[in-house]
Amino acid sequence: MLFSERSIWTMVHGIGLGGGALIGLAAALFYLYAARSSDGAAALPGSRALAGATVLSAVLLWLTVIVGTYVIFPPYRVTPPAGVTDLSEFPRALVLASPSTAWLHSFAMESKEHMPWIASMLTTAVAFIAVRYRSRVLQNSSLRSLSMALLAISFALVAFVSLMGMFVNKVAPLD
Amino acid sequence: MATTSLSMTSREVNGSAMAALLGGGIGAFAMGAVVLLNEAGLFAAPTLYAPAGGVSGRTTLATIVWLMAWAILHNRWKGREIAPGRIGAATLILIAVGVLGTFPPVWALL
Numbered sequence: 175m176l177f178s179e180r181s182i183w184t185m186v187h188g189i190g191l192g193g194g195a196l197i198g199l200a201a202a203l204f205y206l207y208a209a210r211s212s213d214g215a216a217a218l219p220g221s222r223a224l225a226g227a228t229v230l231s232a233v234l235l236w237l238t239v240i241v242g243t244y245v246i247f248p249p250y251r252v253t254p255p256a257g258v259t260d261l262s263e264f265p266r267a268l269v270l271a272s273p274s275t276a277w278l279h280s281f282a283m284e285s286k287e288h289m290p291w292i293a294s295m296l297t298t299a300v301a302f303i304a305v306r307y308r309s310r311v312l313q314n315s316s317l318r319s320l321s322m323a324l325l326a327i328s329f330a331l332v333a334f335v336s337l338m339g340m341f342v343n344k345v346a347p348l349d
Numbered sequence: 350m351a352t353t354s355l356s357m358t359s360r361e362v363n364g365s366a367m368a369a370l371l372g373g374g375i376g377a378f379a380m381g382a383v384v385l386l387n388e389a390g391l392f393a394a395p396t397l398y399a400p401a402g403g404v405s406g407r408t409t410l411a412t413i414v415w416l417m418a419w420a421i422l423h424n425r426w427k428g429r430e431i432a433p434g435r436i437g438a439a440t441l442i443l444i445a446v447g448v449l450g451t452f453p454p455v456w457a458l459l
Binding site: 239244284295296299302303314320323331 | 363365366369370372373376377380381384398400401402404405407408411412415419433434437440441444447448451452453454
């Protein structure tokens with residue numbers, strides 16, 4: 175078999191769900207940025223697309239963190255039985271075994287455990303606003319600015335933990 | 350008819366939006382606080398799924414705090430116009446503190 179079940183879940187988590195969320199967040203940020211000079215416009219096209227992009231991003235982010243926490247993380251953190259010398263099936267033990275890679279757990283994976291949950295909450299808040307207020311999000315400068323700020327923070331957090339995940343998976347993949 | 354006009358009114362004021370934004374800030378802060386308390390050895394959220402370890406309890410607890418804070422704020426503000434300046438500033442500060450709390454190098458300072 176070309177890919178193991180654990181490897182497929184890792185790709186679904188990182189590329190499919192996390193990558194999709196990043197694209198959705200980028201699209202939503204673009205909508206909000208592009209509407210910045212339209213203050214006072216009676217009706218703006220794109221409010222439905224903004225709502226769609228933020229809702230899609232929020233759903234993908236929640237799926238990403240749930241799959242990451244409850245499907246990907248358990249096999250990552252399994253403790254190897256005593257006497258095992260081949261640690262390739264035990265990613266956490268593998269990266270902690272060498273001082274040069276220990277940071278991949280103590281910094282990279284520890285960051286990944288909690289930060290993306292914050293991004294999920296913030297994106298959900300903006301998705302709620304985009305659905306409930308539609309074109310007002312694009313017309314009202316304070317609402318638009320705050321929504322942009324929260325989406326930008328979410329994008330930065332997701333991009334950061336995605337990069338950390340790539341580093342971990344490069345050294346200790348879930349095969 | 351009365352329901353429709355109430356619904357339109359609540360959509361014209363920004364209270365629901367401010368509640369969602371500040372709720373998000375409170376959720377972020379809760380996540381950071383739960384993680385910091387755990388790292389300091391002062392409070393450990395119960396593990397809800399043993400294979401995932403303590404992270405299952407910490408993230409669930411912070412998510413519950415977020416949803417409760419959002420629901421309470423939404424009920425209080427949904428029919429009101431709220432000044433966005435203070436709420437925006439408070440939200441960004443809460444998010445910054447929450448993110449710092451989940452950043453492993455900060456734990457070393459405890």
